[in-house]
Amino acid sequence: MFPTDRPRRLRTDGVRPLVSETALSASDLIAPVFVDATTDERVAIESMPGHERVPVSEAVDRVEEVLATGVEAVMVFGIPESKDEVGSRAYAEDGVVQRAVRDIAAETDAYVITDVCLCEYTDHGHCGVLEDEAADDPTLTVRNDETLELLSNTAVSHAEAGADMVAPSSMTDGMVGAIREGLDEAGFAEVPIMSYAVKYESAFYGPFRDAADGAPAFGDRRHYQMDPANRREALREARLDAEEGADVLMVKPGLPYLDIVRDVREHSDLPVAAYNVSGEYAMLHAAADRGWLDLEETAHESLLSMKRAGADLILTYFAEDIADRL
Ligand code: PBG
Numbered sequence: 382m383f384p385t386d387r388p389r390r391l392r393t394d395g396v397r398p399l400v401s402e403t404a405l406s407a408s409d410l411i412a413p414v415f416v417d418a419t420t421d422e423r424v425a426i427e428s429m430p431g432h433e434r435v436p437v438s439e440a441v442d443r444v445e446e447v448l449a450t451g452v453e454a455v456m457v458f459g460i461p462e463s464k465d466e467v468g469s470r471a472y473a474e475d476g477v478v479q480r481a482v483r484d485i486a487a488e489t490d491a492y493v494i495t496d497v498c499l500c501e502y503t504d505h506g507h508c509g510v511l512e513d514e515a516a517d518d519p520t521l522t523v524r525n526d527e528t529l530e531l532l533s534n535t536a537v538s539h540a541e542a543g544a545d546m547v548a549p550s551s552m553t554d555g556m557v558g559a560i561r562e563g564l565d566e567a568g569f570a571e572v573p574i575m576s577y578a579v580k581y582e583s584a585f586y587g588p589f590r591d592a593a594d595g596a597p598a599f600g601d602r603r604h605y606q607m608d609p610a611n612r613r614e615a616l617r618e619a620r621l622d623a624e625e626g627a628d629v630l631m632v633k634p635g636l637p638y639l640d641i642v643r644d645v646r647e648h649s650d651l652p653v654a655a656y657n658v659s660g661e662y663a664m665l666h667a668a669a670d671r672g673w674l675d676l677e678e679t680a681h682e683s684l685l686s687m688k689r690a691g692a693d694l695i696l697t698y699f700a701e702d703i704a705d706r707l
Contacts, residue, residue: 403688404688405685405688405703407451407453409688409692409693409694409695410454410684410695410700410703410704411456411696412452412454412697412700412701413455413456413697413700414435414440414444414447414457415433415435415460415593416436416458416459416477416481417459417460418437418459418460418462419462420434420436421436422436423435426588426591426592428591428592429659429662430666431698431702432698434460437481437484440457440481440484445489446701447700447701450700450702450705451704451705452700452701452704453490454491454493454494455491455492455494456494456495456548457481457485457493457494457495457544458496458501459471459477460477460501460593461477461501461502464502464504466503466504466505466510466511467499467531468500468502470502471499471531471535472537472538474538478539478542480542482542482543482544486545492546493544494545494548494575495539495547495548496548497532497547497550498549498551498595499528499532500595500597501594501595506598507523507597507602508523508528508551508553508602508605509523509524509525509551509553510524510527510531511523515599515600516598522600522604523551525554525605526555528556530559532549532553532559533560533564534563536560536574537563537567540567544572545572546572546575546628546629547564547572548574549577550577550633551605552580552605553605554621557574557578557621557622557625557626557627560574561625573628574627574628574629575627575628575631576627576630576631577631578621578631579615579618579630579631579633579638579645580607581638582603582607583634583660585634585658585660586658586659588660588662588663589658589660592659612640612641612644615632616644619648619649627651628651628652629652629653629654629694630645630652630654631653631654631655632645632653632654632656632692633656634658634661635657635683635687635695636661636683637661638655639686640690642655642687645691646691646692647691652693653692654693654695654696655692655695655696657683657696662697662698665679677702677703681706683699684703
């Protein structure tokens with residue numbers, strides 16, 4: 382008698398759900414939202430179909446739309462009214478994120494997470510304070526230690542506005558420790574930090590940089606974001622951030638880095654987040670537009686795979702569409 386072992390027995394419609402190993406639910410998802418201080422109207426983001434930059438006056442409406450789908454958490458990104466060398470609108474009390482978060486926290490039940498970075502706020506588009514000669518010398522970019530205080534100030538200003546969680550994304554060494562100290566001193570010991578602990582220098586961020594107007598004016602981010610070739614280094618980044626006080630560790634991007642999601646899951650007891658980034662979203666949309674892929678099926682499969690790899694929570698531009706379907 383051959384075959385004796387028949388896995389197909391467990392694939393009938395009746396039993397498949399019973400033996401399913403992984404489930405995706407709306408409560409795993411975080412929806413990114415873009416708030417733009419330079420506009421009075423919603424502006425469609427061309428490379429991210431279905432997403433818009435909304436004015437501060439519509440931040441609450443935008444979040445209500447997310448909540449209506451069953452997604453309960455949002456990640457707020459800001460596009461400031463002006464930019465300067467040190468990204469001062471990132472930590473201004475009346476900055477775009479601070480104003481939006483104040484409204485969202487007061488008027489909705491959303492769990493509000495904020496992206497803590499300077500790249501949307503600096504006129505050079507890098508994620509921190511620049512070395513003097515950086516524009517002329519490609520080996521120079523961000524001054525690590527001078528950037529820490531600005532990140533900490535940004536995180537504290539978000540917490541003061543009512544953010545439930547802060548998510549530093551600049552890959553500055555020591556950022557989690559500096560932000561933890563800043564939050565604790567300001568009386569926000571209960572505000573958790575989700576660190577973009579393992580963030581690669583990835584070409585998959587292209588559409589986001591259009592959306593948030595955060596592309597570097599010169600050079601790239603390889604001096605602070607991780608080399609896509611590296612795996613052991615990811616564990617080192619994750620361990621350092623955990624030691625500095627991170628509450629959640631994120632791996633970014635998602636789909637091309639599922640091995641890293643699995644590694645971090647196995648080496649840490651903290652919750653692991655995966656960021657299904659803008660390029661992953663744009664890819665599926667572009668293929669679906671041509672009729673080459675089914676958008677909802679491939680989106681669902683992508684997110685399910687992130688959970689299977691070990692992610693507990695997922696940041697995704699598909700959050701609303703998938704939650705609606707679940
Ligand atoms: C800010 C930030 C970026 C993303 C999230 N936070 C851009 C970058 O690092 O270039 C990318 C998100 C995406 O592509 O969806 N530093």
